[in-house]
Amino acid sequence: MLCVTWKHVFTVILLYSTCASGQEGYFWHITDHHYDTTYWSEMRSCNDEVPVRGIYGDYWCDSPWRLVNDSINAMANINRNVDFILWTGDNVAHIADQYTNETYVVHILRSITDALKAAFPGVKVYATMGNHDWYPSDQFPVDSHSLYNATADLWKDWIGDTNQVENFRKGAYYTVKTTQGLRIIGLNTNLYYTSDKLTTDMTDPAGQFAWLEEVLKNAKTAGEKVLMTAHVPPGFHVPGKVQWFYNHYNTRFLDISRTFSDIIVGMFFGHDHADGFKLLQRHGGSPGVPIFMAPSITPWRFKIPDESGDPHNPAIRLVKYNQQTGVLLDIHQYYMNLTDSNRNNASDWKIEYKASEEYGQTDLSAVSVDNIIKAFKTDKSLLDKYIRYNTVLANGDTTVNACDEKCRAEYNCAFINMNEISFDSCYTTLVGGSARLCSSSFLIVLLAIIYYVLF
Numbered sequence: 001m002l003c004v005t006w007k008h009v010f011t012v013i014l015l016y017s018t019c020a021s022g023q024e025g026y027f028w029h030i031t032d033h034h035y036d037t038t039y040w041s042e043m044r045s046c047n048d049e050v051p052v053r054g055i056y057g058d059y060w061c062d063s064p065w066r067l068v069n070d071s072i073n074a075m076a077n078i079n080r081n082v083d084f085i086l087w088t089g090d091n092v093a094h095i096a097d098q099y100t101n102e103t104y105v106v107h108i109l110r111s112i113t114d115a116l117k118a119a120f121p122g123v124k125v126y127a128t129m130g131n132h133d134w135y136p137s138d139q140f141p142v143d144s145h146s147l148y149n150a151t152a153d154l155w156k157d158w159i160g161d162t163n164q165v166e167n168f169r170k171g172a173y174y175t176v177k178t179t180q181g182l183r184i185i186g187l188n189t190n191l192y193y194t195s196d197k198l199t200t201d202m203t204d205p206a207g208q209f210a211w212l213e214e215v216l217k218n219a220k221t222a223g224e225k226v227l228m229t230a231h232v233p234p235g236f237h238v239p240g241k242v243q244w245f246y247n248h249y250n251t252r253f254l255d256i257s258r259t260f261s262d263i264i265v266g267m268f269f270g271h272d273h274a275d276g277f278k279l280l281q282r283h284g285g286s287p288g289v290p291i292f293m294a295p296s297i298t299p300w301r302f303k304i305p306d307e308s309g310d311p312h313n314p315a316i317r318l319v320k321y322n323q324q325t326g327v328l329l330d331i332h333q334y335y336m337n338l339t340d341s342n343r344n345n346a347s348d349w350k351i352e353y354k355a356s357e358e359y360g361q362t363d364l365s366a367v368s369v370d371n372i373i374k375a376f377k378t379d380k381s382l383l384d385k386y387i388r389y390n391t392v393l394a395n396g397d398t399t400v401n402a403c404d405e406k407c408r409a410e411y412n413c414a415f416i417n418m419n420e421i422s423f424d425s426c427y428t429t430l431v432g433g434s435a436r437l438c439s440s441s442f443l444i445v446l447l448a449i450i451y452y453v454l455f
């Protein structure tokens with residue numbers, strides 16, 4: 001009798017541990033809300049256009065509150081049962097510094113923090129600051145600051161650990177462990193952004209690199225797997241070939257990440273507004289760490305004389321992952337057709353794509369992302385899909401059709417080449433000859449300036 005009982009107990013333990021080792025879970029990744037409080041009044045983010053201004057927003061403007069709140073309600077309706085939420089910043093609109101101040105920035109952060117807490121009670125949100133979540137915009141300091149403190153106070157329940165809240169006060173970075181044991185590292189990569197004039201000549205602003213190396217070393221010793229999250233991504237944004245990080249920070253960030261590529265299973269960023277991914281390779285070229293940029297909530301397109309950016313449909317991203325290994329199993333990308341929603345006076349959030357189906361992979365591990373990137377080189381229609389998703393299906397096929405051979409070469413090179421030398425060498429090989437590169441360099445510099453000013 002006793003024997004049978006023990007057998008039962010062992011069977012239960014065995015079943016439980018088998019299930020526990022490969023449990024699927026979900027988390028949301030949301031980014032770049034850019035809430036414009038003046039949408040219905042001064043329209044400060046609207047590029048001096050005279051937009052029609054639908055109730056959910058306009059492609060020329062940043063988000064009205066209704067869009068911000070509706071996107072959060074949509075998340076809760078689609079899946080309120082997530083393990084956590086990654087929120088990668090840029091909550092303040094593209095508004096000149098003369099119209100903002102510290103109190104205003106905190107007000108915006110608090111509005112969205114409160115809405116997330118109300119819609120997802122008990123769910124941890126691992127939030128990071130975006131370059132616009134500062135006053136003056138982009139100028140993140142390397143010392144204690146009242147705005148770091150105010151943000152730490154808004155997010156301390158989510159961070160949940162006194163030491164880590166203290167780290168946040170030093171420079172808006174921290175680390176936490178999920179209930180299932182994955183390590184999340186939230187970074188302030190705005191410190192490496194070329195628009196931050198306070199950090200130009202430093203080596204390790206706010207001591208974040210040294211801290212990161214220490215955290216990764218300890219994680220490795222403890223046998224943990226790591227997800228990293230921040231606002232501004234390393235490498236290049238294409239088309240246009242814009243490197244957001246200062247060179248020396250780009251190099252250091254990638255070096256550290258490469259050193260620990262055996263334990264970092266994924267990185268999650270915003271800032272691009274476009275949907276995209278990249279792959280950090282190990283020394284020798286084997287697949288290292290997949291890097292995912294989620295598309296923005298804001299539909300806003302930049303505009304300067306003679307040049308305007310692509311519009312985007314508002315987007316929210318549900319990620320399916322392995323709770324123990326952290327490996328991404330799928331991306332379920334949802335979006336709102338802004339034109340339709342405004343016309344019908346009702347939001348219609350629906351699925352845009354499931355990455356596994358679209359790209360024919362069983363998961364989104366480094367190896368699978370490497371397979372996709374290799375397939376892009378020979379399968380034009382697959383790259384067309386990627387470019388269409390880039391703008392979240394806004395603009396019909398205009399963007400895809402406008403992407404010529406040079407534009408495609410930029411895409412194909414930016415997936416794995418994250419420094420100038422390797423990117424240029426890849427590009428030269430693909431478009432055949434450096435002459436073209438020289439003639440287009442003026443345009444590239446111009447585009448870079450445009451991006452620096454606007455994002």
Ligand SMILES: *[C@@H]1O[C@H](CO)[C@@H](O)[C@H](O)[C@H]1NC(C)=O
Pocket residue numbers: 069070073115
């Ligand atoms: C957000 O939307 C929810 C659900 O419609 C509503 O109850 C709530 O009042 C809204 N919040 C704000 C601040 O508008």
Ligand SMILES: *[C@@H]1O[C@H](CO)[C@@H](O)[C@H](O)[C@H]1NC(C)=O
Pocket residue numbers: 099100101103104
């Ligand atoms: C801060 O900015 C907001 C929004 O422009 C404005 O209403 C408020 O008066 C400003 N506060 C201060 C102290 O300047």
Ligand SMILES: *[C@@H]1O[C@H](CO)[C@@H](O)[C@H](O)[C@H]1NC(C)=O
Pocket residue numbers: 144145146149169
């Ligand atoms: C930020 O908060 C810490 C801890 O509460 C405090 O010691 C520090 O003086 C504050 N910094 C600023 C600039 O307010």
Ligand SMILES: *[C@@H]1O[C@H](CO)[C@@H](O)[C@H](O)[C@H]1NC(C)=O
Pocket residue numbers: 337338339340393394
């Ligand atoms: C969005 O809605 C507009 C207006 O109904 C339609 O023309 C367009 O094709 C839709 N876009 C997508 C991606 O469904």
Ligand SMILES: *[C@@H]1O[C@H](CO)[C@@H](O)[C@H](O)[C@H]1NC(C)=O
Pocket residue numbers: 345
């Ligand atoms: C649009 O919908 C909102 C609520 O979602 C409602 O308050 C408003 O009256 C509607 N407007 C029209 C023109 O139907």
Ligand SMILES: [Zn+2]
Pocket residue numbers: 032034090130271272273455
């Ligand atoms: Zn942004």
Ligand SMILES: [Zn+2]
Pocket residue numbers: 090130131132231270271272455
């Ligand atoms: Zn940004």
